[in-house]
Amino acid sequence: MSQPHPDFLFANVTVTLEDEGIWVVTLNRPAKRNALDEATIEELIELFSKAPRQGARAIVLAASGDHFCAGLDLVEHHDEDRSPADFMHVCLRWHEAFNKMEYGGVPIIAALHGAVVGGGLELASAAHVRVADETAYFALPEGQRGLFTGGGATIRVVDLVGKSRMIDMMLTGRVYQGQEALDVGLLQYLVSGSSLDKALELARRAAANLPLSNFAICSAVSHMQNMSAMDAAYCEAVIAGVVNTQPDARSRLDAFAKKTAARVRPNN
Structure with a gap:
């Protein structure tokens, strides 16, 4: 409400x-x-x-x-x-x-x-x-x-x-x-x-996404658009290192590994 x-x-x-x-x-x-x-x-x-x-x-x-x-x-x-x-x-x-x-x-x-x-x-x-x-x-x-x-x-x-x-x-x-x-x-x-x-x-x-993932999507992408390609690639790697190892993602990755997570499907 x-x-x-x-x-x-x-x-x-x-x-x-x-x-x-x-x-x-x-x-x-x-x-x-x-x-x-x-x-x-x-x-x-x-x-x-x-x-x-x-x-x-x-x-x-x-x-x-x-x-x-x-x-x-x-x-x-x-x-x-x-x-x-x-x-x-x-x-x-x-x-x-x-x-x-x-x-x-x-x-x-x-x-x-x-x-x-x-x-x-x-x-x-x-x-x-x-x-x-x-x-x-x-x-x-x-x-x-x-x-x-x-x-x-x-x-x-x-x-x-x-x-x-x-x-x-x-x-x-x-x-x-x-x-x-x-x-x-x-x-x-x-x-x-x-x-x-x-x-x-x-x-x-x-x-429903993890807040840290959303933060990177809604902040880092814009920042990287202001950088040279080399700097953006470096920044992307650093951000991925932080976001892709976040503890809160572990259960989601575990569900994917066990094939219990929703799969990406084309629209019907």
Whole structure:
């Protein structure tokens, strides 16, 4: 049974505890299409800084209302009339939040619907797995608004779709949706029903793994992508040495050796 997390009683983000160490983190500014203002980013930083140390085994990132996230709160940005230095520091806080997500070591599954636009796509791209329903659409409209991405699209969205596709999205306002969004790599799962239900299913599957294995998968892989091939190979060997000899894995290996463990089978 889900219940509010007592340590994270935020104004713009709701955190609930599910069974099996699963957290559901819900953006809760539906009247603003869950646009990201400074306060919301600070809540995300606190949450994802603490989650790995507070027992989260998997996190579902969701949103209330009709849209996942419409990106930067442009009204706040307009009203603040920031200096270049001020906005640079706003962007650095976005990077802090999204780096905590990508490198924190806890699996994050994003449940997407409606607008996944601008900074909303940057947020979604910081998750490890993305599930979208048929209403979800993806865009980077910064070019049409006289802006440039500041929350990591040049890093993570490029990694998902490639440089040329991202430049096209920014130059022309191209919108991806449905099977086309799946085909270009913006998501891994496209569902006809609830993206939240599918995300929870995947979170339960991930939460059944050993935490140290998940930490390596959801942290080391990203770190190794930033290294040379030689350095990444060395790092992979060191991580494998630690993870593949962990005592908690012994019973799982024993079950495999005795042929009592589930085998990998093709989908029926």
